[in-house]
Amino acid sequence: MRPAVVFDLDGTLIDSAPDLHAAANAVLKAEGLAPLTLAQARGFVGNGAPVFVQRMMAARGLPEAPELHARLLARFLEHYEAGVQLTRPYPGAIEALRSLQAAGFRLGxxxxxxxxxxxxVLAHLKLSGLFGTVVGGDSLPRRKPDPAPLHHALAALGADGGAAAFFVGDSEVDAECAHAAGVPFALFTEGYRKSPAESLRPALAFDDYTALVSWLSQPR
Structure with missing residues (x-):
């Protein structure tokens, strides 16, 4: 049986920062506040929408008030859920997914x-049928870097009993999650990572999805 391969989404398969940037600035505009730069929005990605909004608030000097955070998060999510028009897959990512699926890999x-x-966004990019399971940041009580979401995805793919499995991501959060779960980590180097690639201790670091497919296809 082919291994299970679980992917991160933002910064790994898709560049969604432009849509996140637009959603954040729509919220800030409604509050009469200055917009974020695209670079700031990219830097806030990785720990889920609540943390993104928390960082957005800090960047504009807003107090850490739970009621304010909840209100801005709700507005952010309204824009975010519909914000798919500016999101693009990274070159070769969709082709790699289709190639792996055709070769019998179980994808999550x-x-x-x-x-x-x-x-x-999966529906917009016509990617929904490629994954045997999808675990979101609010699917479980805990999210990455806690290993629970990755373990949950692997169990859904039937790879929780020691079967070969891999996790593909782009960030420090993904690396920490993979290492905590005891799963080999493949690092896409063109995403939202802030640290040197080697500090994330990847089994593979790649910037071309054909290299990932070749690596995963090697006999083990």
């Missing part, structure tokens, strides 16, 4: 993006 998705926006 484990992201800190909320489940609703995840489903919306």
């Amino acid at each position: 998705l484990c992201t800190n993006k909320p489940f609703g926006p995840t489903q919306a």
